[in-house]
Amino acid sequence: MRSRLEDDITTELRVLESHLDGMLSRVQHNSLTLKRLQSYEMRLLAMNTLAEMIEFILAETKILFGLDVVNLWLVDPKNEIAAYLDGDHYDYKRREGLLLINQESPLGDSFDGSKQPVLGGYRSSDCERYFSASLAKKPASVVIVPLVRRDKYLGSLNLGSYRSDRFVQGMATDFIEHIASVISICLENNLNVETMRRTSLIDPLTGVNNRRFLEQRIEEELDRSQRTREPLSCLFLDIDYFKRINDGYGHQAGDHVLAAVATLIKKQLRNNDVLARYGGEEFVALLSQSDNKHAVEIAERIRICIAELRILFAEQTIPVTISVGAATYQPAFALKKPVAEIALQLIQTADAALYEAKRNGRNRVENGGLVLRMDAA
């Protein structure tokens, strides 16, 4: 017969065993979470562009925390993020879950200086506005985590679950806060690199890209054109008698004219077209998805706008005209060549057409037509 003492000890042992099992499974669960957290961080750190990073955050945070909704707000007061994303052909306006805001004040209001995550029911306080209004199914509970660096809001990570008990006030948010700090550092770093990259590729006088940028981008654009079979057009634009402007109104007036002309050309182009200052008073534009007819129409539109422009400098009106040469690469009608060779042909053909425009009297557009035409070989 077992004594009562033995029974008690056995029961106690069973309780201890079950406690140990519970602890062991918690340790295993935490170690798995840590591993997943580490892998998430490593992949985040390896992101090269802002667009890649945004895609990663929206998709992978959902998986990491087993969530139903992930939205991301980014503060973009100077529209820099928008420009970087545009430059990478990333359609940020149509990316469900992403919102660029131009002020940090909505975040400041929600976090009330503490910069601590806000948790609770979806309809509680002001959580609702952190999620896209078009969400088919609204989350039941949410956590809004500020993304902060050097005491400034970079944005917020807005996480939601269909379970109402997933995020409740008072619960620990250590893992989520940790991820938000890593995202903030990566975001800041990525933006700094992007700014450095862009400023080294921008002409300081006119604010448009420089020749180095054009040389990098033209090959990327040609690659894309070959893949999508869509045409790529090139315009070579040059201010007429610019030397006379410098001589007649002064070099500063000349600089002012250059900046005004660049701004006007840029306005006539689409956001994802490329405009670069190629040399002194020469500009090159790359028009993606534009066939030759369309390119000549755009060139003519730019020419007319500039001829009608009244450039004021030191109380004088400076008349300006430009000449333009156009050329187009149309993959369907072109010989197969390496992109470097096509780039050279495209620029040279547009340049030769510009030369014709100058020869034929200036303030005009000449068309160099299609480059590397199969039927002309």
Ligand SMILES: Nc1nc2c(ncn2[C@@H]2O[C@H](COP(=O)(O)OP(=O)(O)OP(=O)(O)O)[C@@H](O)[C@H]2O)c(=O)[nH]1
């Ligand atoms: N103000 C100013 N002038 C510049 C700059 N870069 C180049 N230039 C001047 O641009 C002028 C270009 O003159 P040219 O190449 O003779 O051409 P143009 O007078 O425009 O004549 P066409 O092109 O034949 O119509 C030169 O006088 C350069 O000194 C700049 O950054 N600022």
